[in-house]
Amino acid sequence: MNIIVPIKMVPDLVDELEINEDGTDLDRDFLSYKLNEFDDHALEEALQLKEEGDATVTVIAFDGEETDKALFTAIAKGADNAVKITGDFEEGTASHVLAKALAEAIKGMDYDLILTGVQAADDRDGQVGVLLANYLGVPHVSVVSGVTLSGNTATVHKEYAGGMMAEFEVDLPAVLGIQAARETPRYAPVSRVRQIMRQAELEEVEVGDVDVNVGSEVRRMFTPEAGEGAEMIEGDAEEVADKILEILKEKGVR
């Protein structure tokens, strides 16, 4: 069983996000990047599947900010191989382009299962996992939080609203968009990651220009006014607590 996990770095949402001068993208000069949290769940689920059976896990990512670190971290967590895609795929590249390039990089590989994060904070033109499945011509199920493998099929749970789930049986190879792994994604100690960086090597695959019609362009990017809706309560914790009590009384909640 060969499992591939494409991972992607996204801007750290804890930071203040600013818009560039054209007003069409983030100002990426001072952004810090981190692994898309759903991809971390996809990796965890892959590692769980590896641990309960016989599987190899290959992590693949586009070269860019923090990519090497994320790939080495994945190895430190238990992934077997790490592949870096080089080419012209800078941060903010459209999902369609990334998915097509991933398909180019993956199609020659021997794989049974591809686990992606269900979505990313910046996939404006669609979720990469489903696009990738369609470019590869394999089945897909997204919003998955439960994978069981048996022979050439996977039994998966897809989440609906209200806590409802649907169970599907999927013939492999397939792409699953992981919403949540069965366990909280594991942590790799920094010392271990450093050690891996000295020992392990990243395989590199070059992908040239891909032929895909994105068909949409951002003409304006903007931050919705923060605090627009909320009346901000000033003061220290005691004062805020007093004010909250006052509001509750006024609104008849107390």
Next chain:
Amino acid sequence: MNQDIFVVAEHLKGSVEDVTYELLGKGRELAGSTGGKLVAVLMGSGAEGLAGSLGAADKVIYVDHPALENFNPEAYAAALADVVKANNPGLVLVPNTSMGMDLAASLSVRNDLPLVAYAIDVAIDGGNAVATSQLYGGKVNAESVLEGDTVAVSVLAGSFPADAGKKDGAPDVEKAAAPGELDNLKVRFKQLIEPEGGDVDITAQEILVSVGRGIQSDENLPMVEELAEALGGAVSASRPIIDNKWLPKTRQVGKSGLKVKPKLYLCLGISGAPEHIEGMKDAELIIAINTDESAPIFEHAHYGSTEDLFDIVPALTEKLKG
């Protein structure tokens, strides 16, 4: 862009989901600008009767096949692709829900048409569809122009009022043939799994104290329980808390959790990702405490504070206990 506006109807357990009405309402307005028809695409098995609930549409295109009885990512994507190919609409509106996420991107690749996702608004401008997407956890909006004769937009649930899309009427039903692909599927629906019965039904609570990542550790939950008790309410949570197994799934508010409408929704350390907002924005009174002043939750809250929740919670509890 062509003129007709297509809406993919989402249904579950024999009823049409609200998001369908939200899209029909918006679709009606857009069809007004393009001068085209508003068409609902319904896929199911013996589900033709649901067309009667889609009175806001001028026409319903219905595809019937046993494999379409329940949502199936592969079967629905194949059927939708055929319908769109045969009819050449201008704009296909797909809900950006669990089901819609499998459909929209598939449609985009299968039919080679542009897709913009996470839309909270859609307009027609200069003959093109323009979609406003909510990105970066709700911190940034992007307005995209879609170019092509047929384009697709997936729209977040709750973006438009459902009432505008609920109309009596019996639209014409046009039956479309199911693609042959449906007889040989690689994805097979097995069963629906109902949510487990909860310890507390958070949808029935008038007061919810809801915790997010900012709570940092499950060791801090008792403090929040105490506050909820002092207020006479219950504790609910955002997704990360449930994924960490700090609280059961029955306490989850949001897209894949529960939709709540309490009198008071006090959120502690919740950033307000769109998936969470979808589940609580209709609460009567929303008070948000988060040290990140740019947290999107403050756009939806009535009152907010950036003071530390670890200071406010005990202070408030003490005052309530008086």
